[in-house]
Amino acid sequence: MRGGCEASPRHPSAVSDHQRADFHQARGRLEDALGAGLWHRNNRRAWRVAGVPAKRQSGVDARSLPLQDTVVARPNHAPEKGFPQRLAYPAAALIGLLQVVAIFPAAFLFPVAGGDAAPVGDAAQHAIAQRYFIADAWRLPLLVARNMNTPEGVNIAFADGIPLLAILLKIAAPLLPPGFHGIGLWYAVATVAQPLAAVWALRGTGERRLLPSLGVALAALAMPAWLARYGHAALTFHAAILVALGLYFRLVRRQTPGLWAGAGLAMVATLLIHPYLAAMALAVLGAVPVTLAARGGTEAIAAAAGLAGVAAALAGAMALLGYLGAVGDGGYGRYALNLLSPVWPYRSLLFGAGIAREIDATGHGGWEGYAWLGAGLLGGLALAVLLRRGAVWAALRRHAGLALVLAGLTALAVSHRVGAGERIVLDLGSVPAVLEQFRASGRFFWPVLYALLIGTVALVAGAGRAGPWLALAIGILQAIDAAPIRRDLAAFASSRQPWTLDAPALRALMAKADRLTLLPSWPCVPPGATRSFMQAHEALALASERGLPVSTMHVARWRSPPVCDDAARAAAPLGSGELRLILPDAVPALSPLVPEREARCQMVGEALACR
Numbered sequence: 001m002r003g004g005c006e007a008s009p010r011h012p013s014a015v016s017d018h019q020r021a022d023f024h025q026a027r028g029r030l031e032d033a034l035g036a037g038l039w040h041r042n043n044r045r046a047w048r049v050a051g052v053p054a055k056r057q058s059g060v061d062a063r064s065l066p067l068q069d070t071v072v073a074r075p076n077h078a079p080e081k082g083f084p085q086r087l088a089y090p091a092a093a094l095i096g097l098l099q100v101v102a103i104f105p106a107a108f109l110f111p112v113a114g115g116d117a118a119p120v121g122d123a124a125q126h127a128i129a130q131r132y133f134i135a136d137a138w139r140l141p142l143l144v145a146r147n148m149n150t151p152e153g154v155n156i157a158f159a160d161g162i163p164l165l166a167i168l169l170k171i172a173a174p175l176l177p178p179g180f181h182g183i184g185l186w187y188a189v190a191t192v193a194q195p196l197a198a199v200w201a202l203r204g205t206g207e208r209r210l211l212p213s214l215g216v217a218l219a220a221l222a223m224p225a226w227l228a229r230y231g232h233a234a235l236t237f238h239a240a241i242l243v244a245l246g247l248y249f250r251l252v253r254r255q256t257p258g259l260w261a262g263a264g265l266a267m268v269a270t271l272l273i274h275p276y277l278a279a280m281a282l283a284v285l286g287a288v289p290v291t292l293a294a295r296g297g298t299e300a301i302a303a304a305a306g307l308a309g310v311a312a313a314l315a316g317a318m319a320l321l322g323y324l325g326a327v328g329d330g331g332y333g334r335y336a337l338n339l340l341s342p343v344w345p346y347r348s349l350l351f352g353a354g355i356a357r358e359i360d361a362t363g364h365g366g367w368e369g370y371a372w373l374g375a376g377l378l379g380g381l382a383l384a385v386l387l388r389r390g391a392v393w394a395a396l397r398r399h400a401g402l403a404l405v406l407a408g409l410t411a412l413a414v415s416h417r418v419g420a421g422e423r424i425v426l427d428l429g430s431v432p433a434v435l436e437q438f439r440a441s442g443r444f445f446w447p448v449l450y451a452l453l454i455g456t457v458a459l460v461a462g463a464g465r466a467g468p469w470l471a472l473a474i475g476i477l478q479a480i481d482a483a484p485i486r487r488d489l490a491a492f493a494s495s496r497q498p499w500t501l502d503a504p505a506l507r508a509l510m511a512k513a514d515r516l517t518l519l520p521s522w523p524c525v526p527p528g529a530t531r532s533f534m535q536a537h538e539a540l541a542l543a544s545e546r547g548l549p550v551s552t553m554h555v556a557r558w559r560s561p562p563v564c565d566d567a568a569r570a571a572a573p574l575g576s577g578e579l580r581l582i583l584p585d586a587v588p589a590l591s592p593l594v595p596e597r598e599a600r601c602q603m604v605g606e607a608l609a610c611r
Contacts, residue, residue, distance in 0.1 A: 083468075088213035092199045095217050096192035103486065108493045109188055113179025113545040114507070117496040122160065122232045123183055124537040125554050128544045129154070129161030130181040134170045135547025141322035142167070148553040150515065155322045157275070158557040160234045162186055163321070164272035179545040183233045187493070190236040194220050197242035198454070204249030205458040211468035212461035218475030219380075219453055222482035224347060224372040225446055230489045234274040235443070240266070241450050244281035248402060251288045251306070255299065260306035264313040271317055276440070278314065280447050283405055285310060290401025326557040330436035335368035337413035337442040339420040342371045342449075343378075349483045350375045361419025369413070369442030371449060376478025380456040383470060387463040395455060406448045412438070413445040500531075501538050502605035506581070507545070509609055514577030516543050519570055520586045521552035523562035532585045535607075539581055548579075570594055580610040 100109075107115075111127070119127050129148070133156045136145040143163050146153035157163050165182045195217035202216045220226075226238045247263050263285055271278040289303035318324050338344070344359040345351035358366030373381075384392055396403050412435075416428040438444070461471040510516065518539050525532050536554070543550050551569070566586070570593040574580060582590050584606035591608050594601060601610035 083210035085208050085210055085213075088199050088203070088208070088210055089196060091210070091214055092195035092217040093192060095214075095221060096195045099221055099486075100188045100191050103191075103490045104184065104187060104493045108184040111181060111184055112177065116498070116503075118499045118503070118538050119541050120497050120534065120537070124541055126160050126162065126233050127181040127183045128537070128540045128553070129156045129159035130166045130169065130183065131179060131544035132156075132547060132550075132553075133161055133163075133166045134173050134176075134180070135544075138170075141320070143321050147547055147549040149555075150549050150551055154553045154555055155326075157272075157321070157323060158326060158555045159553060160232070160274065160556065162234045162273060164269055165189075167272070184493075186233050187230070187236060190239065191221070193237065193239035194226065194242070197239035197246070198450075201242045201246035201249065201450070201454045202457060204246040204253075205454065207458045207461050209461065209468055212457055212471035215461075215468075215471040215473070215475035216453065216457045218472075219374070219376050219457065219478040220450075222374060222376070222475075222478040222486075223449060223453070224374055224482055224485055225370055225449055227482055227485040227489055228347070228367075228370050230492050235276065237270075237273050237277060238446060238450070240270040240273060240277045240281050241284065241447050242454075244270075244284040245447070245450060245454055248284050248288055248291075251285075251303065252291050252399070252401075255302055255306060260309060263306070264310045267310055267314045268317045271314060271323070272321075275323065276438075276443055279438075280409070280444060282311065282314065283409055284402070284447055284451075287399075287401040287405040290404060291399055292401070294400040295398070325559050327559075328437065328439065328557045331439040332431055332435040332437075332441055333415035333417045334362055334364045335440040335442055336362060336415035336417065336419060337369040337371060337410070337445045338366055339414065339418065339425075341366065341369050341442075342373050342445075345372055345375075346370065347484045347488070348372060348375060348481050350481050352484065359421060361422050361424050362417065366442075368440040369445070371442070371445050373449065373452070374478045375481035376474045376476070377449075377453055377456060379477055380460050380471075380474040381452065383463070383474075384456050384459040388459050391459055391462065395459065402451065406451055409444045409447055413442050413448075415441045499538055501535055501542070501583075501607060503538075503542060505604045506539070506542050506607075506609070509579055509604070509611065510543055510546065510548050513548060513579035513611065515549040515551075515575075515579070517551045517569060517578055517580040518543075519566050519580070519582045519590055521564070521566055521569065522554050524564040524566045524586075529585065532583055535583045535585075539583065539607075566590060567593060574600060574610060578611065582608040582610075 118124075129145070132148045132154075133143075133145045136147045139146065141155065143155045143157050143166075144153045145156055148154040148159075156166055162182070165186055169176065169180070169182050198216045198220035199213045202213060207213075220238075220242065223238070226236065229236045229238075243266055247259070247266065251259060251263070267278060267282055267285070270281050285307060289300045289307055292303050293300035338359045338361055340359050344355070346355045346358050348355070358370050360366030360369070416431050417424050418426040418428075435441075457471045457474060460474065461467045463470060516539075518536065520532060520536070522536065525536060536552075540550060540553065567590070570580075570582070570590040573595050580594065581604075582594075587606070587608050591597060591601070594608075594610050597610070601608055603609075
């Protein structure tokens with residue numbers, strides 16, 4: 001066909017409907033990372049990607065051509081010279097390991113039973129649950145340990161024992177020292193996983209270069225809401241949220257059975273870390289069919305089927321592992337996100353002068369709703385809007401489902417009692433009973449924080465030649481700003497709280513006992529009784545060193561309402577092999593009820609031990 005346009009497979013006249021569909025799908029992938037602006041400002045670059053010869057470019061709209069190379073971000077994101085992309089994951093792992101070494105002492109990572117320091121707070125509960133689970137026999141349901149709260153037992157998921165880690169440690173129990181628990185080790189695992197998962201999520205957007213990867217790794221390790229979770233070991237694994245975001249970005253680009261199967265395994269593993277994290281991760285995956293439906297086409301149907309499979313796997317795991325049917329104290333809205341929390345610079349090095357505490361309007365403290373973005377992320381958001389405003393709006397359109405899910409999670413975090421500053425500005429009244437399961441609703445803002453981080457770094461990295469360096473600067477600034485929280489975390493890991501009970505004497509008594517009756521039992525510990533709460537943890541920690549069966553346990557959820565029956569327990573005859581320990585604050589009320597008290601009881605410090 002001389003004198004006219006040849007019927008070339010690369011020319012618009014020869015593009016089939018199928019090829020056009022492939023092209024528009026590929027263009028969507030490109031827009032995910034770069035925004036729509038590329039196609040209007042740099043058609044010549046798009047022609048080269050599509051494989052159109054220069055002599056045929058005149059008068060041709062590159063947007064009508066099928067892409068031959070559909071790797072996201074390659075048209076505008078050439079690899080930096082001297083910065084190999086393949087180093088992104090090793091560099092992220094190294095940064096995480098360096099933070100572990102800098103913050104956590106060896107005694108924290110690898111605890112030894114029989115020490116002179118008492119575990120405190122939620123971390124004590126987690127360690128106790130793991131020790132008892134490791135010491136107990138294998139049984140069904142898999143997560144139940146019968147040597148706690150005897151004879152009913154406790155599902156360690158309800159004591160935040162990190163079942164995923166506990167199962168692995170139980171398998172390795174013959175190789176572990178007596179009384180070992182993995183709570184300290186879990187902090188190291190979470191710290192290394194955090195930057196790795198952030199790089200994985202960023203690469204899902206198409207941004208694979210080293211400098212932006214370093215930036216997102218540094219920023220993820222300095223997210224204030226993550227660093228501040230050090231009192232609650234199970235909830236430090238924010239990497240699960242980042243993995244879910246990485247899965248989302250890949251699934252909206254291309255669905256495969258293997259990727260959905262991987263998503264299902266990831267959700268079950270996340271459930272075995274903490275149910276709150278599993279709920280967040282599942283919500284992020286739920287955005288996949290919504291986004292694809294908003295884009296049009298039939299892919300949303302396959303995505304809905306894949307999501308249903310993941311949800312079914314999660315529900316099946318919950319049923320098999322004994323998660324279903326448990327309830328907690330309720331109180332949705334008590335620990336909510338304050339509207340000002342994302343910009344309230346508590347514990348910020350650069351902006352936190354004079355800020356003494358979290359912002360709160362509920363009267364219950366703002367810790368669960370702590371969501372300071374960090375100076376790096378705030379600066380990155382400003383850069384994205386200033387430098388790539390069109391790309392920001394394009395990304396919001398391309399990921400409408402994710403934006404909708406994140407808006408819903410924000411509303412759930414804020415709760416029905418909307419706090420702004422120190423005032424409740426809106427109270428919507430009663431809420432559905434199902435929401436009472438989420439007392440610490442402020443946590444549901446975490447996926448929003450990480451979506452903002454990944455999106456911001458990806459967009460800023462695309463801002464011309466300076467973009468990768470700006471993305472790295474976001475991470476460096478975020479890390480600098482988070483220095484006060486890292487300092488607090490290091491102090492927590494290095495602290496050595498002395499026992500308030502007589503630990504050596506109690507260890508000697510427990511070594512001769514077959515079981516422990518601890519009074520007061522957890523349902524009888526009065527609210528606000530800090531000393532009794534702490535000493536009950538101490539007694540349980542001492543008993544857990546050798547897996548001594550115990551009558552009670554601190555749990556967050558239960559199947560039947562707990563009953564305070566300490567008077568009957570104290571008055572019961574002492575059994576063979578029983579050690580009955582009454583903590584100091586309960587001695588005046590319960591010690592007179594113990595049969596043969598004068599002959600069978602002795603003071604151990606301020607506590608009373610009977611046997």
